[in-house]
Amino acid sequence: MIELFLLFIGTALVNNFVLVRFLGICPFLGVSKKVEVAVGMGGATTFVMTLSAIAAWFIQNFILEPFGVSRFLQYVAFILVIASLVQLVEIILKKVSPSLYQALGIFLPLITTNCAILGLALYIPIKNYSLIESTIFGIGAGVGFTMALVIMAGIREEIEFSDVPTAFQGAGITLLIAGILSMVFLGFSGLIAI
Amino acid sequence: MRTWKEFIKGLWEENAVFRQLMGMCPTLAVTNAAINGLAMGLATFFVLVCSSIIVSLIKKLIPDKVRIPCYIIIIATFVTIADLFLAAFFPDIQKVLGLFIPLIVVNCVILGRAEAFASKNTVGLAAMDALGMGLGFTWALTLLGIIREVLGMGTVFSIQVMGASFTPWIIFILPPGAFLTLGVLLGIINTFSKKKNTQASCH
Amino acid sequence: MNINGSARMVIVLAIVAILSGLVLALTFQWTKPRMDQVAEERLKSAILEVLSKATKYEEIGNDGTLFNGLDEDNNKVGIAFVAQGGGFQGTITMMIGMDVQSRQLTGMAVLSHLETPGLGARIEEDWFKGQFNAKSIDDPFIARQDVDAITGATISSNAVSNILKNTIPNVLEKYESGGGK
Numbered sequence: 001m002i003e004l005f006l007l008f009i010g011t012a013l014v015n016n017f018v019l020v021r022f023l024g025i026c027p028f029l030g031v032s033k034k035v036e037v038a039v040g041m042g043g044a045t046t047f048v049m050t051l052s053a054i055a056a057w058f059i060q061n062f063i064l065e066p067f068g069v070s071r072f073l074q075y076v077a078f079i080l081v082i083a084s085l086v087q088l089v090e091i092i093l094k095k096v097s098p099s100l101y102q103a104l105g106i107f108l109p110l111i112t113t114n115c116a117i118l119g120l121a122l123y124i125p126i127k128n129y130s131l132i133e134s135t136i137f138g139i140g141a142g143v144g145f146t147m148a149l150v151i152m153a154g155i156r157e158e159i160e161f162s163d164v165p166t167a168f169q170g171a172g173i174t175l176l177i178a179g180i181l182s183m184v185f186l187g188f189s190g191l192i193a194i
Numbered sequence: 195m196r197t198w199k200e201f202i203k204g205l206w207e208e209n210a211v212f213r214q215l216m217g218m219c220p221t222l223a224v225t226n227a228a229i230n231g232l233a234m235g236l237a238t239f240f241v242l243v244c245s246s247i248i249v250s251l252i253k254k255l256i257p258d259k260v261r262i263p264c265y266i267i268i269i270a271t272f273v274t275i276a277d278l279f280l281a282a283f284f285p286d287i288q289k290v291l292g293l294f295i296p297l298i299v300v301n302c303v304i305l306g307r308a309e310a311f312a313s314k315n316t317v318g319l320a321a322m323d324a325l326g327m328g329l330g331f332t333w334a335l336t337l338l339g340i341i342r343e344v345l346g347m348g349t350v351f352s353i354q355v356m357g358a359s360f361t362p363w364i365i366f367i368l369p370p371g372a373f374l375t376l377g378v379l380l381g382i383i384n385t386f387s388k389k390k391n392t393q394a395s396c397h
Numbered sequence: 398m399n400i401n402g403s404a405r406m407v408i409v410l411a412i413v414a415i416l417s418g419l420v421l422a423l424t425f426q427w428t429k430p431r432m433d434q435v436a437e438e439r440l441k442s443a444i445l446e447v448l449s450k451a452t453k454y455e456e457i458g459n460d461g462t463l464f465n466g467l468d469e470d471n472n473k474v475g476i477a478f479v480a481q482g483g484g485f486q487g488t489i490t491m492m493i494g495m496d497v498q499s500r501q502l503t504g505m506a507v508l509s510h511l512e513t514p515g516l517g518a519r520i521e522e523d524w525f526k527g528q529f530n531a532k533s534i535d536d537p538f539i540a541r542q543d544v545d546a547i548t549g550a551t552i553s554s555n556a557v558s559n560i561l562k563n564t565i566p567n568v569l570e571k572y573e574s575g576g577g578k
């Protein structure tokens with residue numbers, strides 16, 4: 001039990017997907033302007049990440065490995081599964097909760113090309129996680145991603161009325177802030193022996 | 195001449211990294227040394243050119259509704275080929291780039307160009323577009339790699355360039371350095387460009 | 398959408414997928430021999446690095462973690478084993494050489510790590526690795542006591558010491574039960 005908790009903390013903080021592992025940078029730079037939007041994107045991504053982690057585990061252990069095709073079919077298999085999952089989530093969300101779909105609708109297609117999802121899926125066979133560990137890993141990754149997004153959105157909301165030099169407005173200043181945030185997260189290193 | 199125009203735009207005006215802000219993940223992750231940035235750029239270049247050509251060749255055969263999954267399969271296939279090739283013939287590079295080789299699959303540049311250009315143009319133009327975008331991506335990554343390696347280790351392509359009295363600023367080869375270097379570079383480029391680019395895009 | 402349209406979609410997708418699978422299987426066949434060779438070379442060079450008298454090796458057991466070093470005349474000159482554990486940023490994997498009779502380590506090679514360049518990554522430097530060249534396996538393996546540490550990289554240094562401390566007893570047991578002579 002405690003290992004699962006440590007795995008969660010390790011994935012969300014110590015090896016934060018965005019600020020340490022460099023996964024999910026595109027949405028991090030593009031969707032982090034308002035806190036509510038960031039929360040929405042983070043939530044949707046966490047959901048897809050958890051499902052993808054579980055799906056990746058099944059695909060790897062029940063299809064790729066038994067047939068010995070992992071080394072050369074893994075990438076194709078994983079990305080197709082992720083793309084399909086996102087489609088599925090969109091369809092289900094539309095039927096089950098149209099209002100939620102409206103709120104998150106724009107983000108969902110973007111999630112497919114979020115390298116954090118594919119990165120997450122690829123880590124699972126590398127680290128040889130069990131099904132439970134994969135699930136926690138997916139949740140942790142999503143929470144870490146959401147944290148990074150929300151913190152960035154909070155800061156960007158604050159500096160909205162600051163006098164940022166024209167050349168740095170938008171992506172420039174965001175990257176500089178991300179650099180400082182990344183330094184902060186570097187402080188978590190060694191917190192947990194991974 | 196149209197062909198030349200399609201090629202040249204990817205090098206600067208519509209540079210994937212500095213102007214379109216696409217493919218950020220590998221840009222930040224593997225530019226801790228010049229050789230890594232160069233290798234990732236070339237691998238991406240290979241996948242981009244091959245996929246754009248194939249997509250353009252078969253564009254009339256693919257029904258519109260399944261085009262994205264088809265493009266994804268094609269891209270993932272070339273990425274796997276690149277990965278296997280590197281693992282066999284350049285194993286040290288493959289080890290360093292690691293996870294980021296398969297992540298070329300979700301590099302927005304590739305799917306973006308396939309969708310926005312290759313699927314709507316002749317093979318010749320698609321190839322030119324891909325060549326330009328690919329080279330543009332490569333030089334951007336190599337430049338970032340050079341800067342981070344010089345400041346962070348005092349070397350360029352493992353050749354010592356800073357004097358012995360220079361204490362490397364290790365932060366530059368760590369994650370924060372990636373963000374800071376790109377941010378400053380972007381600011382500098384925007385200062386000297388007519389068009390300012392502020393939005394990270396990923397279609 | 399009519400049946401023809403749907404059918405066409407599925408067929409096209411299936412064809413693309415099958416072609417992709419075929420191309421990849423072929424590419425894999427073509428590159429596999431070379432990839433196996435690369436892995437073999439890496440393993441051999443690590444084993445020979447930690448067992449200076451060895452010119453070849455044979456595996457003990459079959460999980461790829463324990464090896465006998467052999468010299469030109471096929472005499473056993475020590476064992477080499479893979480040791481790994483958590484470091485500062487990720488897993489540290491090392492190849493360690495040991496002379497069982499004299500109960501000493503003969504060398505250490507770092508196979509992979511994700512430690513901080515310039516700090517924890519210095520575990521790859523000769524002076525750090527060299528301290529394991531004739532080290533008794535009965536030492537306590539505590540950084541800054543019997544193991545020299547790296548300034549500013551306490552966790553990486555501790556990690557190496559701990560990995561060794563934890564792995565050596567297991568390896569001895571495995572060697573003695575599995576194929577020890």
